[in-house]
Amino acid sequence: MKTEVRAKKQLGQHFLNNLQISEDIALALTTPPHDVLEIGPGMGVLTQFLLNRDDVNLKAVEIDGESVVYLHRNFPDLKVIEGDFLKMELSTVFPGDFNVIGNFPYNISSQIFFKILEYKERIPAVVCMLQKEVAERIVSTPTGKEYGVLSVFIQAYYDTEYLFEVGPENFTPPPKVKSAVIRIKRNARVHLDCDETLFRKVVKGTFLQRRKTIRNSIMAAFPQLKGTEHPFYQLRPERLSVDNFVELTNFVQSTLTEE
Numbered sequence: 001m002k003t004e005v006r007a008k009k010q011l012g013q014h015f016l017n018n019l020q021i022s023e024d025i026a027l028a029l030t031t032p033p034h035d036v037l038e039i040g041p042g043m044g045v046l047t048q049f050l051l052n053r054d055d056v057n058l059k060a061v062e063i064d065g066e067s068v069v070y071l072h073r074n075f076p077d078l079k080v081i082e083g084d085f086l087k088m089e090l091s092t093v094f095p096g097d098f099n100v101i102g103n104f105p106y107n108i109s110s111q112i113f114f115k116i117l118e119y120k121e122r123i124p125a126v127v128c129m130l131q132k133e134v135a136e137r138i139v140s141t142p143t144g145k146e147y148g149v150l151s152v153f154i155q156a157y158y159d160t161e162y163l164f165e166v167g168p169e170n171f172t173p174p175p176k177v178k179s180a181v182i183r184i185k186r187n188a189r190v191h192l193d194c195d196e197t198l199f200r201k202v203v204k205g206t207f208l209q210r211r212k213t214i215r216n217s218i219m220a221a222f223p224q225l226k227g228t229e230h231p232f233y234q235l236r237p238e239r240l241s242v243d244n245f246v247e248l249t250n251f252v253q254s255t256l257t258e259e
């Protein structure tokens with residue numbers, strides 16, 4: 001159909017063509033608040049089911065001008081913000097808390113999550129479709145082979161659920177990778193019991209060399225730790241829970257401030 005949006009690879013455009021899956025994603029958002037931001041509506045396949053919900057007050061952000069024209073034409077009531085989610089001032093979108101939903105552009109999905117984490121106090125829940133490997137990383141628990149930086153950062157503030165897998169045949173054009181839908185919900189943690197900037201450095205520094213023991217990687221990241229001992233030093237980073245990383249961060253902090 002000539003009225004359809006031409007898929008642009010650089011924008012991660014793979015349009016879902018399965019209505020049942022679209023509806024399942026739209027209904028997977030099960031908790032308040034009513035205000036919901038959809039990232040990347042494209043031609044509105046999820047949007048239509050979200051607009052059908054009486055308990056959802058929807059706004060959408062879409063970077064692609066051609067999709068925005070299509071959405072205005074086909075969903076005149078939809079509030080569309082034309083722009084880049086990553087550059088958006090999220091605090092102005094809704095007056096209070098809001099949930100996030102979307103079939104995310106896979107090339108920027110980690111960046112989307114880092115932005116969501118910056119606004120975690122305002123975003124109680126997220127339902128999204130992602131590349132399957134990234135979805136698995138986000139929900140992976142300690143000792144899982146997918147467990148990594150993104151798992152620790154997200155699980156520090158959100159409970160995560162893997163909902164279902166979606167094959168490439170359900171998209172036009174089909175992506176080269178498998179996809180999966182996840183749901184994350186804000187947990188009770190208000191802040192970490194440690195310096196959060198140092199926490200991020202410790203987590204990133206240890207996972208930089210995930211096959212090495214923490215002794216090796218932490219000394220590389222913080223040479224001042226030479227000569228110290230800690231029970232976690234003999235483990236690999238994938239063994240540590242969020243609370244373990246908090247403990248390790250406080251240990252690093254105490255050693256740094258001793259000097």
Ligand code: SAH
Pocket residue numbers: 011012013014015016017039040041042043044045046061062063064067083084085086102103104105108
């Ligand atoms: N939700 C639609 C489209 C998914 S493809 C569907 O399921 O069919 C990803 C969508 O995100 C595309 O419409 C793309 O234009 C949009 N997008 C890509 N980068 C974006 C960004 N930085 N901000 C907002 N939207 C973006």
